[in-house]
Amino acid sequence: MVLPKSHPITVVIGNPIPVQKKSSFTDEDVDELHTIYKQALVDLFEEYQPKYGSFIKDGLKIIG
Numbered sequence: 001m002v003l004p005k006s007h008p009i010t011v012v013i014g015n016p017i018p019v020q021k022k023s024s025f026t027d028e029d030v031d032e033l034h035t036i037y038k039q040a041l042v043d044l045f046e047e048y049q050p051k052y053g054s055f056i057k058d059g060l061k062i063i064g
Helices: 027-052
Strands: none
């Protein structure tokens, strides 16, 4: 049987993003939290990429 070459997987977990409890969220609320979330992902990537390495050399780009 031929098995694929194994590669280590590294997972990092950032700080929680505070979300105020509401009965409903407006589109603006969701857009604001989405922006905060995307920036948190970029910050995690930039912090840990030098330590663990990455095939991404131009920085993390999030589409959407």
